[in-house]
Amino acid sequence: MDALFAKGSVRMRELIKAVRSCKTAAEERAVIAKECANIRTAFRDESNDYRHRNVAKLLFIQMLGYPTHFGQMECLKLIVSSNYFDKRVGYLGLMLLLDEKQEVLTLVTNSLKNDLNHPSQFVVGLALCAIANISSPGIARDLAPEIEKLMQSTNSYLKKKATICAVRIIRKVPELIENFVPKIKPLLGERNHGVLISTLSLMTEICVVDPSYIEQFRKLVPNLVRILKSLVLSGYAPEYDVSGVTDPFLQVKILRMLGFLAKGSKDASDSVNDILAQVATNTEGGRNVGNSILYECVLTIMSIESEGGLRVLAINQLGRFLLNRDNNIRYVALNTLTKVVNVDTQAVQRHRNTIVDCLKDNDISIRKRALDLVYALVNDTNAQSLVPELLDFLERADTEIKPELVTKICVLAERYAPNLRWRLDTLLRVLSLAGNFIPDDAFANLVALVGQNADLQPYAVQKLYVLMTKELIQQPLVQLGVWSIGEFGQHLRGRFTIDTTDYNVADKDLLDLLDTIQKYSATTILTKEYLLTALVKLGDRLKNDPIVRRIRDMLEYYATNLNAELQQRACEYITLLNQPNDLRSKILEVMPAMEMKATATNVPATKTETQNGSGSSSAAPTPSLISDIHDLLGGPITSGPSTPSLLGGGGGGAPAPGGDLLSDIFGSPSPSPAVAKPSASKPYAPLDPFASQGSAENDLLSLLSSPSPAAPSIGNPSPFGGPAAPMVGGPSPIFGGAPLIGGPAPLIGGPAPLIGGPAPLIPGGPAPLIPGGPAPLLPSNSLGAPLSQGKGPSAPGTTNIVAYDKNGLTISFAFSKQPNNNSIIVIEAQCYNSLSVPITNFVFLTALPKYIKLVQMPPPSSTTIPPNNSGSVHQTIKIQNTLQGQKPVLMKIKLEYVANGEKTETTADVFNFPSDL
Numbered sequence: 001m002d003a004l005f006a007k008g009s010v011r012m013r014e015l016i017k018a019v020r021s022c023k024t025a026a027e028e029r030a031v032i033a034k035e036c037a038n039i040r041t042a043f044r045d046e047s048n049d050y051r052h053r054n055v056a057k058l059l060f061i062q063m064l065g066y067p068t069h070f071g072q073m074e075c076l077k078l079i080v081s082s083n084y085f086d087k088r089v090g091y092l093g094l095m096l097l098l099d100e101k102q103e104v105l106t107l108v109t110n111s112l113k114n115d116l117n118h119p120s121q122f123v124v125g126l127a128l129c130a131i132a133n134i135s136s137p138g139i140a141r142d143l144a145p146e147i148e149k150l151m152q153s154t155n156s157y158l159k160k161k162a163t164i165c166a167v168r169i170i171r172k173v174p175e176l177i178e179n180f181v182p183k184i185k186p187l188l189g190e191r192n193h194g195v196l197i198s199t200l201s202l203m204t205e206i207c208v209v210d211p212s213y214i215e216q217f218r219k220l221v222p223n224l225v226r227i228l229k230s231l232v233l234s235g236y237a238p239e240y241d242v243s244g245v246t247d248p249f250l251q252v253k254i255l256r257m258l259g260f261l262a263k264g265s266k267d268a269s270d271s272v273n274d275i276l277a278q279v280a281t282n283t284e285g286g287r288n289v290g291n292s293i294l295y296e297c298v299l300t301i302m303s304i305e306s307e308g309g310l311r312v313l314a315i316n317q318l319g320r321f322l323l324n325r326d327n328n329i330r331y332v333a334l335n336t337l338t339k340v341v342n343v344d345t346q347a348v349q350r351h352r353n354t355i356v357d358c359l360k361d362n363d364i365s366i367r368k369r370a371l372d373l374v375y376a377l378v379n380d381t382n383a384q385s386l387v388p389e390l391l392d393f394l395e396r397a398d399t400e401i402k403p404e405l406v407t408k409i410c411v412l413a414e415r416y417a418p419n420l421r422w423r424l425d426t427l428l429r430v431l432s433l434a435g436n437f438i439p440d441d442a443f444a445n446l447v448a449l450v451g452q453n454a455d456l457q458p459y460a461v462q463k464l465y466v467l468m469t470k471e472l473i474q475q476p477l478v479q480l481g482v483w484s485i486g487e488f489g490q491h492l493r494g495r496f497t498i499d500t501t502d503y504n505v506a507d508k509d510l511l512d513l514l515d516t517i518q519k520y521s522a523t524t525i526l527t528k529e530y531l532l533t534a535l536v537k538l539g540d541r542l543k544n545d546p547i548v549r550r551i552r553d554m555l556e557y558y559a560t561n562l563n564a565e566l567q568q569r570a571c572e573y574i575t576l577l578n579q580p581n582d583l584r585s586k587i588l589e590v591m592p593a594m595e596m597k598a599t600a601t602n603v604p605a606t607k608t609e610t611q612n613g614s615g616s617s618s619a620a621p622t623p624s625l626i627s628d629i630h631d632l633l634g635g636p637i638t639s640g641p642s643t644p645s646l647l648g649g650g651g652g653g654a655p656a657p658g659g660d661l662l663s664d665i666f667g668s669p670s671p672s673p674a675v676a677k678p679s680a681s682k683p684y685a686p687l688d689p690f691a692s693q694g695s696a697e698n699d700l701l702s703l704l705s706s707p708s709p710a711a712p713s714i715g716n717p718s719p720f721g722g723p724a725a726p727m728v729g730g731p732s733p734i735f736g737g738a739p740l741i742g743g744p745a746p747l748i749g750g751p752a753p754l755i756g757g758p759a760p761l762i763p764g765g766p767a768p769l770i771p772g773g774p775a776p777l778l779p780s781n782s783l784g785a786p787l788s789q790g791k792g793p794s795a796p797g798t799t800n801i802v803a804y805d806k807n808g809l810t811i812s813f814a815f816s817k818q819p820n821n822n823s824i825i826v827i828e829a830q831c832y833n834s835l836s837v838p839i840t841n842f843v844f845l846t847a848l849p850k851y852i853k854l855v856q857m858p859p860p861s862s863t864t865i866p867p868n869n870s871g872s873v874h875q876t877i878k879i880q881n882t883l884q885g886q887k888p889v890l891m892k893i894k895l896e897y898v899a900n901g902e903k904t905e906t907t908a909d910v911f912n913f914p915s916d917l
Contacts, residue, residue: 010035015057019064032066043074052078052089059096072097072104079111084123091126100136109139116146121157124150128161132168140169144176151183156192163187163198167205174209181206181213188223193240193250196227200253207260218261218268225275228254232278243289255279255296262304269305276301280313285320291329302340312347315340319351327363334358334369341376352377356386359393368401375408383416387426394433402437406430410442420456424449432467435474441597443476448594450484458491460484465505466498468513472520479530482517485510486534487590490541507547510538515554525563532558532566536573540588552577803893804908808835809865815917823884824855825917829875833865835899840864843896844875851887853880881917889913
């Protein structure tokens with residue numbers, strides 16, 4: 001090999017052979033280094049006859065990942081050569097070795113202009129390819145007039161390439177769009193399919209860059225329909241035939257363009273309905289070529305104002321895709337059905353069985369997409385058939401999707417249960433299959449369900465007893481069962497039948513089960529806390545002396561436990577058992593029924609913050625504002641002298657002054673230490689994560705998917721919604737007159753020491769809304785300050801506010817309205833980072849009331865915010881206030897980002913929008 005390179009530069013073929021024969025990376029680097037040295041030496045010779053060969057070898061070296069910047073100037077020398085072969089290699093090197101940010105590129109502008117006027121179409125084509133690939137804004141401005149001339153050329157080859165160059169030019173210099181719009185209509189009259197495809201690409205780019213031209217392009221819909229019809233109905237054309245289909249690339253381009261133009265226009269939609277039906281019925285779907293056209297046709301039908309029958313035809317075509325053996329086609333069909341299920345739910349329901357079968361597919365991506373679609377299909381009429389399918393899928397589901405799956409099944413069971421017995425059976429099946437993944441709020445609702453329905457309690461405790469005799473690995477199931485035995489254990493004594501099996505349970509069997517639980521290796525400290533509470537309640541209700549003595553022995557075993565919580569409970573419970581019967585019975589009576597909690601999806605815990613961006617106003621909340629806040633979640637509005645707690649906890653309570661009302665609704669912790677009084681007010685209905693079926697960026701569920709952090713408390717967290725396993729409830733003036741507990745607290749609701757004074761029932765609960773006068777709904781802070789106090793300039797004619805400013809991240813909102821529709825508000829959000837490190841993985845999400853529609857919200861301009869305020873990330877949000885002048889604009893934003901290697905999730909409530917919006 002050394003002899004090979006000793007004689008100087010080698011041919012391309014020999015270099016490739018030498019590189020491939022290298023056995024180690026070090027050997028390859030040595031070969032490349034020697035060849036690069038030879039190429040540098042050859043470049044120093046101005047009369048180098050092999051410059052084109054050396055540049056070609058540099059392209060191969062660059063593909064291997066080695067630096068080749070020293071060959072950039074040689075590309076320019078090849079471009080100015082009169083030899084076509086040299087020009088071809090030079091332009092190829094220019095496009096691969098340089099980009100638009102290189103200063104060297106400015107030197108080639110004059111050469112490009114000369115070659116655009118060259119008499120040879122192939123030389124002109126090389127220059128056009130270079131412009132379309134790497135032209136900078138400066139080159140685009142300088143050469144735009146030449147491109148316009150070539151778009152009017154009689155040569156189809158040049159016309160096609162010039163039109164593609166126009167796409168690059170308007171992408172870099174949008175203000176030149178008006179120069180190219182008049183050229184589009186003549187180009188659509190061309191017979192060459194290459195020209196037509198490039199013209200449609202230009203139209204699409206113009207519509208994306210400036211949507212105001214869509215209305216002007218709608219006049220060209222008949223032209224597009226005529227071209228598409230000729231393609232669909234034409235016979236065999238060998239020049240454009242692909243697997244029996246005439247030019248599928250042009251058909252897909254036309255269908256996509258028709259979707260752009262007919263969206264939101266009834267007249268344009270009516271003019272394309274017939275041709276879309278012809279494409280959907282005449283295209284053969286046996287091969288991928290036909291499937292690509294059919295898929296684009298389906299997307300176009302679902303995006304325009306199409307007829308009902310046409311939408312059914314499109315959804316039926318997606319149903320046929322589900323029967324395809326190709327997993328890619330099935331995935332695309334499931335993904336599309338998930339997006340259009342709200343457009344025509346009944347048509348999608350016809351393919352329910354096929355969709356459910358996809359849950360059994362071997363491909364995990366197919367199973368996940370089918371799962372999302374099944375969620376959207378469940379309603380009152382099919383819940384009893386679809387939820388069991390989800391339960392069967394839960395039994396064999398992968399661990400990473402079980403948390404989401406369990407949460408969704410719990411929500412479906414709460415929303416669509418035909419009766420309480422069916423709901424209980426469904427949730428108990430979830431507990432037995434994946435109880436360790438159940439969210440805390442769903443578990444607390446299950447406890448409330450059993451506690452509120454006396455006729456359901458015997459069946460619940462008996463069913464739980466049977467389940468616990470089979471397995472104890474699912475600790476939430478064991479905790480619920482132990483709690484049920486302590487509260488309703490009397491229903492277990494004697495004979496009963498569960499699932500056609502007869503059981504006969506004696507008092508000894510109950511204690512044997514509890515003893516097995518406490519000795520089980522997987523039993524947690526929290527479960528043992530509930531077990532001690534159940535033991536003391538059974539000790540009061542069972543009158544069998546040997547059983548009571550056994551209970552005392554079990555409690556005394558924990559009186560010396562190393563865990564302080566277990567030891568304290570055991571000692572206090574032993575003291576309780578020594579009290580007079582009437583006093584003990586009052587203290588250990590059945591706990592009051594709990595209230596339902598709002599159900600929220602469970603996600604992995606991360607650093608979570610809540611900030612109130614309400615502005616500086618301290619006026620009392622108006623009824624309409626409270627109504628709008630309720631409207632964000634679809635909750636009820638209660639009228640009367642007092643507003644109930646938005647958490648469903650108090651009849652006379654409301655958020656304390658300075659509290660964060662929206663944070664309470666969304667499940668975030670409130671900083672207020674106020675204590676809420678017990679209330680018999682009706683529980684709020686569980687939240688429905690299916691209320692909005694939009695995209696992931698716009699779905700309200702994405703802001704409700706974080707679990708509520710537990711309130712500050714003593715003890716271990718409890719899945720019942722309280723901070724720790726319960727003590728007992730009821731007042732008792734013993735031990736020197738000190739109250740036993742601060743009132744008749746429910747068993748599940750928070751820990752309170754048996755001796756030592758009262759403890760708050762709900763730490764951080766709401767305080768009265770109007771304690772003798774109007775109280776501010778939200779705290780005053782600086783987040784309503786004008787933008788002049790923040791960062792970034794103000795655009796003329798706009799109103800600016802700071803929506804978020806915390807931990808180095810500042811987000812400002814600038815508002816404007818569309819001239820043709822004052823109800824549409826354009827919000828330009830600028831995100832700045834004052835930290836010394838960049839913010840990465842930036843995600844911006846919003847939630848809006850029902851009367852505010854999200855018109856458009858593209859992704860942020862970047863997912864990385866530069867440090868030290870050296871740059872910003874731009875986010876555009878277009879919304880429409882359908883009740884403009886009647887209700888104000890409200891918004892909740894959720895931010896996710898990584899700074900200093902730490903992931904942060906934070907929410908902010910923005911109420912300080914200008915009143916004229």
